[in-house]
Amino acid sequence: MELQIQNISKTYAGGTRALNNVSLTIQPGMFGLLGPNGAGKSTLMRTIATLQEADSGTIRLGGIDVLGQKHETRKVLGYLPQEFGVYPHVSAEELLDHFAMLKGITNRSQRRDLVRRLLQQTNLYDHRKKKLGGFSGGMRQRFGIATVLLGDPKLIIVDEPTAGLDPEERTRFHNLLSEIGEQVVVILSTHIVDDVSDLCRDMAIINKGEVIFADQPFHAILMLQGKIWKDIIKKHELADYQAAYHVISSRLFAGETQVTVYSETQPGPTFHAAEPTLEDVYFWAINQSKEEV
Structure with missing residues (x-):
C-alpha cells in the first residue's frame, strides 16, 4: 500500500x-x-x-x-x-489500556494482551506501573x-x-x-x-x-562522490572562501573553521578530498535551491 x-x-x-x-x-x-x-x-x-x-x-x-x-x-x-x-499521574499501563478501549477493543482479555505486547515491544513493560509524569x-x-x-x-x-x-x-x-x-x-x-x-x-x-x-540516501551520497572537498581556514577568511568557491557548509573543527566545498575538481591546493555524507547532500541541495531562486 x-x-x-x-x-x-x-x-x-x-x-x-x-x-x-x-x-x-x-x-x-x-x-x-x-x-x-x-x-x-x-x-x-x-x-x-x-x-x-x-x-x-x-x-x-x-x-x-x-x-x-x-x-x-x-x-x-x-x-x-x-x-x-x-496524563502525568496515570501509569503507562492504565493509559494505554484506556486508549485501547477508545479504539474499540472492548474485550478485557484481548485488550490486556495487546497492552502487554505493545509495552514489551517498546521496551516499557518493566515501567508499566510508573506514572507517565516520571x-x-x-x-x-x-x-x-x-x-x-x-x-x-x-x-x-x-x-x-x-x-x-x-x-x-x-x-x-x-x-x-x-x-x-x-x-x-x-x-x-x-x-x-x-x-x-x-x-x-x-x-x-x-x-x-x-x-x-x-x-x-545511498544513491544520493554516491552522486557526490569525488566532488566534496574540505579545508581548515581562519574564521576571518570565511567570506573570501564563500566568494571564491561553492561553499556548501562550514563548521568549527578543533577550534578552527572547516569549510566544505562542492567542486568537480580540486578547488585549491590546500583542499583535501572527503568522503561525502548525507549531511553534505542535504547542504548541497539546500544551496542549489537558493541559487535557483
Missing part, C-alpha cells in the same frame, strides 16, 4: 506559502523527510494526517482518498506529533509509539521524534522505528540528517514548501 502525494499546496492566512505543488510517491518502509525549521515538513505531515486542509492537490493511500475520506484514513493512520500530551523524554516517545500501534496502522507519521533525546534513547528509538517500519509506510519528518541516514531507504528534502531533492 503506497502513499501518493500529488500537487499539494497550502497558503496560510497572511500569505505564507507553506507548501507549493508538493508531489511524492512513498513505498512501504521508512521514508525520511528532511528540511530546516519552517520548511513545510509539519504542514505536510498534518495534511497527510487529516488535521488540516490543503488548498489543492490529492493524497491517496492505496485505495483511500486521504483528503476526501478522512474517517477511513484515520482508521489506518498512526500519528505521533513532535509534542503530545499525557518518564524521560525517550520513554515518552516510546510510549507515544505504543499508542500509535494500537490500531495496527498502515501509515505511521512521526514528526521530529528524536529531538532532545540523549544518544542511548535515540538508539533505542531508532531500533524501534526500524522494527515497525518493515511492513507499513513510516514517514520520519526531521531536521536531523543522521536519523534519515541510519533508518531510511528513501528520502526527500523539502525547503520553503517545495521538494528540492528526492532519492535513496
Whole structure:
C-alpha cells in the first residue's frame, strides 16, 4: 500500500506559502523527510494526517482518498506529533489500556494482551506501573509509539521524534522505528540528517514548501562522490572562501573553521578530498535551491 502525494499546496492566512505543488510517491518502509525549521515538513505531515486542509492537490493511500475520506484514513493512520500530551499521574499501563478501549477493543482479555505486547515491544513493560509524569523524554516517545500501534496502522507519521533525546534513547528509538517500519509506510519528518541516514531507504528534502531533492540516501551520497572537498581556514577568511568557491557548509573543527566545498575538481591546493555524507547532500541541495531562486 503506497502513499501518493500529488500537487499539494497550502497558503496560510497572511500569505505564507507553506507548501507549493508538493508531489511524492512513498513505498512501504521508512521514508525520511528532511528540511530546516519552517520548511513545510509539519504542514505536510498534518495534511497527510487529516488535521488540516490543503488548498489543492490529492493524497491517496492505496485505495483511500486521504483528503476526501478522512474517517477511513484515520482508521489506518498512526500519528505521533513532535509534542503530545499525557496524563502525568496515570501509569503507562492504565493509559494505554484506556486508549485501547477508545479504539474499540472492548474485550478485557484481548485488550490486556495487546497492552502487554505493545509495552514489551517498546521496551516499557518493566515501567508499566510508573506514572507517565516520571518518564524521560525517550520513554515518552516510546510510549507515544505504543499508542500509535494500537490500531495496527498502515501509515505511521512521526514528526521530529528524536529531538532532545540523549544518544542511548535515540538508539533505542531508532531500533524501534526500524522494527515497525518493515511492513507499513513510516514517514520520519526531521531536521536531523543522521536519523534519515541510519533508518531510511528513501528520502526527500523539502525547503520553503517545495521538494528540492528526492532519492535513496545511498544513491544520493554516491552522486557526490569525488566532488566534496574540505579545508581548515581562519574564521576571518570565511567570506573570501564563500566568494571564491561553492561553499556548501562550514563548521568549527578543533577550534578552527572547516569549510566544505562542492567542486568537480580540486578547488585549491590546500583542499583535501572527503568522503561525502548525507549531511553534505542535504547542504548541497539546500544551496542549489537558493541559487535557483
